[in-house]
Amino acid sequence: xxxxxxxxxxxxxxxxxxxxxxxxxxxxxxxxxxxxxxxxxxxxxxxxxxxxxxxxxxxxxxxxxxxxxxxxxxxxxxxxxxxxxxxxxxxxxxxxxxxxxxxxxxxxxxxxxxxxxxxxxxxxxxxxxxxxxxxxxxxxxxxxxxxxxxxxxxxxxxxxxxxxxxxxxxxxxxxxxxxxxxxxxxxxxxxxxxxxxxxxxxxxxxxxxxxxxxxxxxxxxxxxxxxxxxxxxxxxxxxxxxxxxxxxxxxxxxxxxxxxxxxxxxxxxxxxxxxxxxxxxxxxxxxxxxxxxxxxxxxxxxxxxxxxxxxxxxxxxxxxxxxxxxxxxxxxxxxxxxxxxxxxxxxxxxxxxxxxxxxx
Amino acid sequence: xxxxxxxxxxxxxxxxxxxxxxxxxxxxxxxxxxxxxxxxxxxxxxxxxxxxxxxxxxxxxxxxxxxxxxxxxxxxxxxxxxxxxxxxxxxxxxxxxxxxxxxxxxxxxxxxxxxxxxxxxxxxxxxxxxxxxxxxxxxxxxxxxxxxxxxxxxxxxxxxxxxxxxx
Numbered sequence: 001x002x003x004x005x006x007x008x009x010x011x012x013x014x015x016x017x018x019x020x021x022x023x024x025x026x027x028x029x030x031x032x033x034x035x036x037x038x039x040x041x042x043x044x045x046x047x048x049x050x051x052x053x054x055x056x057x058x059x060x061x062x063x064x065x066x067x068x069x070x071x072x073x074x075x076x077x078x079x080x081x082x083x084x085x086x087x088x089x090x091x092x093x094x095x096x097x098x099x100x101x102x103x104x105x106x107x108x109x110x111x112x113x114x115x116x117x118x119x120x121x122x123x124x125x126x127x128x129x130x131x132x133x134x135x136x137x138x139x140x141x142x143x144x145x146x147x148x149x150x151x152x153x154x155x156x157x158x159x160x161x162x163x164x165x166x167x168x169x170x171x172x173x174x175x176x177x178x179x180x181x182x183x184x185x186x187x188x189x190x191x192x193x194x195x196x197x198x199x200x201x202x203x204x205x206x207x208x209x210x211x212x213x214x215x216x217x218x219x220x221x222x223x224x225x226x227x228x229x230x231x232x233x234x235x236x237x238x239x240x241x242x243x244x245x246x247x248x249x250x251x252x253x254x255x256x257x258x259x260x261x262x263x264x265x266x267x268x269x270x271x272x273x274x275x276x277x278x279x280x281x282x283x284x285x286x287x288x289x290x291x292x293x294x295x296x297x298x299x300x301x302x303x304x305x306x307x308x309x310x311x312x313x314x315x316x317x318x319x320x321x322x323x324x325x326x327x328x329x330x331x332x333x334x335x336x337x338x339x340x341x342x343x344x345x346x347x348x349x350x351x352x353x354x355x356x357x358x359x360x
Numbered sequence: 361x362x363x364x365x366x367x368x369x370x371x372x373x374x375x376x377x378x379x380x381x382x383x384x385x386x387x388x389x390x391x392x393x394x395x396x397x398x399x400x401x402x403x404x405x406x407x408x409x410x411x412x413x414x415x416x417x418x419x420x421x422x423x424x425x426x427x428x429x430x431x432x433x434x435x436x437x438x439x440x441x442x443x444x445x446x447x448x449x450x451x452x453x454x455x456x457x458x459x460x461x462x463x464x465x466x467x468x469x470x471x472x473x474x475x476x477x478x479x480x481x482x483x484x485x486x487x488x489x490x491x492x493x494x495x496x497x498x499x500x501x502x503x504x505x506x507x508x509x510x511x512x513x514x515x516x517x518x519x520x521x522x523x524x525x526x527x
Binding site for chain 2: 237
């Protein structure tokens with residue numbers, strides 16, 4: 001029987017026995033799978049701890065591979081891939097990128113397996129990068145809300161590992177807690193009431209969802225209010241400074257939540273029309289604004305009216321692009337190793353990225 | 361090594377309101393419009409010390425944060441919240457330090473940055489404080505800032521009615 005691989009002479013994938021899943025897993029997917037196990041003793045484990053475990057595993061899992069000239073090429077701390085990608089990479093020098101399988105169709109950009117894309121684009125580690133966090137959260141949100149039922153068990157496990165990384169990062173840094181909680185809740189809700197293959201795996205994932213929600217609830221919030229009588233607190237800051245802080249909030253939802261938190265903040269949000277004007281100018285064109293603006297409408301009401309008509313503009317500090325030359329997906333800030341010099345690239349929105357994925 | 365900024369000294373001593381002397385480098389002086397103006401005013405007097413009415417602890421924190429930034433790169437002011445992630449990504453060490461200091465020191469440092477017109481430090485402080493609000497609900501924001509829920513039930517109902525179309 002012929003060997004079922006890309007090249008019958010290829011050694012195939014490299015597998016490792018994993019105790020926490022009582023099975024075998026591919027080494028190339030280890031960084032994501034390391035974060036899959038969540039037990040009570042590691043409830044306060046940080047993502048950095050996961051990364052250090054990944055690095056230790058990578059160094060212990062380095063393999064010798066014979067190159068074309070017959071010399072062995074292995075370095076401590078590097079992982080030699082034994083699959084179709086022949087490049088040897090080290091943790092520090094490897095640029096996350098993923099090639100997309102393309103067709104001749106102009107409408108269809110291409111596709112890649114979800115597990116492969118998540119691994120090659122280093123999504124798990126990108127969670128801790130403040131520039132990519134929002135993009136990854138949006139991708140996860142789309143997958144959880146729209147595609148959960150289409151995912152294979154492996155893909156679902158990888159998705160859940162990313163969600164766990166998001167939760168750990170949020171709890172550790174005390175940021176975007178509501179976002180993390182919302183994602184976990186939606187994932188748990190999505191699992192219920194539908195047959196997703198192995199009931200044991202689903203039960204285990206639902207238990208982990210409960211653990212994650214407990215972790216979020218039990219976290220110690222980082223307070224900004226430990227103060228004596230003489231010290232300056234947030235509300236003691238000049239009004240202009242507080243307004244500047246509110247203007248730096250990333251979305252209107254945070255602005256409204258801040259307004260609900262205290263009447264002083266509510267008064268500022270209500271009266272600062274410039275704040276809403278800036279939001280309008282960012283999300284909508286001047287034509288759209290002029291079309292709907294009336295004298296009776298405040299900046300705030302105008303914003304919500306325009307939002308209903310046109311939706312909000314998506315903007316991310318760092319996002320995935322696809323190279324027009326080599327069809328590689330890569331993070332814009334990191335670039336990618338491309339044969340063509342100065343090849344143009346096109347931004348890939350989270351929805352487009354999800355549409356490219358094969359849920360394997 | 362001579363200071364790369366013209367007319368500014370290699371180091372400058374700042375006497376605070378608590379009569380403590382804090383030494384700062386020319387690059388740090390260049391960050392603050394107020395300190396530069398003060399230095400220019402005292403330019404005729406050959407002294408390497410100026411007096412500013414600020415607290416020592418706040419000034420030392422400011423110096424510490426700025427030392428963690430790459431002052432060679434000119435600072436581009438954050439025009440909106442979308443630059444926040446870019447700013448954070450470029451100044452991770454400074455933000456880590458800002459996140460580690462107590463809340464009242466954080467607020468005082470923010471105040472100082474505006475007083476001395478330290479644009480880079482101001483943006484970092486604003487980004488840090490905004491980070492405590494972003495992605496959180498009302499209860500979490502109140503916990504973070506020690507805010508009490510002073511609303512009565514009627515005020516809550518009126519608030520909900522006023523914002524019922526805000527979706």
